[in-house]
Amino acid sequence: MSAPSDDIADINVYTPENLILQAQQAEERLGYKLVHFYVEPDGTLSKHKTDTTAQFYLSPSGGTLRDAEFNIVLYSAKFDRFKGYGKRDVSGQ
DSSP states (O other), rough: OHHHHHHHHOOSSOHHHHHHHHHHHEEEEEEEEEEEEEEEESOOOOOSSSEEEEEEEEEEETEEEEEOOEEEEEEEEEEEETTTTTTTOTTOO
């Protein structure tokens, strides 16, 4: 396992902040943001660096993160474009 400071700097280590960072610059396909994270052997998101990464699909209009089989991995209004990371104020900022 790598040192914790290495994990913090790696955008593929799952944290809510890394999901938001990836979503801001991710390729969009069919309404989903394509993001990638390290996964545990069972395919779940890893909070540390592993040997395997997987692609996930973030629905920015709903705050739902799905795995490659479109199972819901997590939901949070924090990840919803209209309620969280992409919300703009009335001035358009």
